[in-house]
Each structure stands twice: as C-alpha cells, then as structure tokens.
Amino acid sequence: KAGVTQTPRYLIKTRGQQVTLSCSPISGHRSVSWYQQTPGQGLQFLFEYFSETQRNKGNFPGRFSGRQFSNSRSEMNVSTLELGDSALYLCASSLGSGAIGTEAFFGQGTRLTVV
C-alpha cells in the first residue's frame, strides 16, 4: 500500500511569508503527527491530530498550526516565517492515537528554506 506522502518536497520562502505543507497518511491511519528536524535541535514534536482533533501539541509558538480533514489528510501552516524555521518537516501516521505497540510511518519530509 502507498506510504505517507508529503508535498511539496522542497520549498523556498522569504521571511515574513506564510507556508502550508500537506501530508497524506497511509490509508486507514487516523493519527497524523508533525515533526520539525534541524541540525541543532534534532527531531522535535510539533502536534498530533486524530479524527480531525488536535490531541497533543509540542513546545512551538502559535505561528505553527495545523488541521486534519475528514479523510485524515493533514496540513500544517507556519505564518510570519523566520530564518530559524528552515528545517525538514516530517509527517508521521499511525493507526491510532497512543496505541501501544503501534509503529509510526514517516513521510520523506518537506525541506523548507527561509531566506
């Protein structure tokens, strides 16, 4: 079956702009989580959506937001971009939220560069 699909793969934006990233989870998966990965901070959890509801949120400013649609596809938005937002943004899907013994499947990520 198809894996987690993230679009676009690469993106260049200017400081102050906003950006929307998209994630299509594996068919049947209802939990979608977003992570930011930078060389300095490593992989950091942004937020998780399950059945269109945000279930958990990491320690990121309000400029980072997301949503999930009824078909489980998810988008994340970053407003007023800063240079420090340059990172690889990863989306992961799993069958359930907090299900013990469930593995997470990650997409290839979107490489965002803010100039």
Place this chain on the structure above:
Amino acid sequence: LAKTTQPISMDSYEGQEVNITCSHNNIATNDYITWYQQFPSQGPRFIIQGYKTKVTNEVASLFIPADRKSSTLSLPRVSLSDTAVYYCLVGDRAGANNLFFGTGTRLTVIP
C-alpha cells in the same frame, strides 16, 4: 516520557555485528522500547520494538534485560547501506504521538 542515553556515534566494518546500547533508567511499567533508523533527508523508519527479553525480526534483534533500564539493538553483518542514525525511544505511546527522539547514534559502516 523516559529520557534515553545513547552513544553519539559508532564506526563498524562491513560484515560485522553492531550492538548499540541505550540507557533508560526511568522507564515506566507501561513503556515500550522502540528503535528507528533515519537516512539523511528522509523520515525515520521503524526497525523493531520490544517490552522485555528478546525480540527478533528480519533486520535486527533487540535485547532487553530483566530490569529494563537499558536495551541493545543488534544489527547482524552490517553493510554500507546500514550507515544511518539510529534512535532509541521509550514510551507507552508507540504511535506517532509525541515521540521523543533524542540525539540518536550515528553509525558509520566502513568498507
């Protein structure tokens, strides 16, 4: 979430067995131990998960002692394509929900 400690990096020659140990002294009763592999510019990939004793799949083995305060990922006969960062995660939420990846171990396989 229990904090984990892993070596920052390891080198190994092709064909050797590699063991990466992870410390998790504060592991809770409901916590599972999960290992992920990540190649550059790609998302992490699930390798193996266990609760206690030994788990083996087609790519790796996971050894967990009785006190569960540490675990060892064993990769048999590594090849150049096993060069990657390996993350040890501990938690009762083994799905994508709020996984804490830590710094991981960068494994370099040498020809």
